[in-house]
Amino acid sequence: MNNYYVIGKNINHYVTKYSKYVLRDPGFYEEDEGYKYQAVATFQKHFDLNAKDIVAMLDHALKDMVNLIQSGQYFPKQMLMRYAQ
Structure with a gap:
């Protein structure tokens, strides 16, 4: 049996x-988790690998x-922005 089928199922x-x-108490x-979906929607709307200014695009998309994407002493967004420059 194909493992992908089992995983998908x-x-x-x-x-x-x-x-x-979720539908029991939307x-x-x-209120409590909606910001995560908003964050994903913002990213999907604004992410564009063909953007002329990739750093500004990433800043806006994120x-x-x-x-x-940030906790404690970890700042992956800042590192991504530096690499994009």
């Missing part, structure tokens, strides 16, 4: 289960992800 099961869990998830 398992993932679909858990996505469905999680979706049902207000909680919108603007809603501060607490998702």
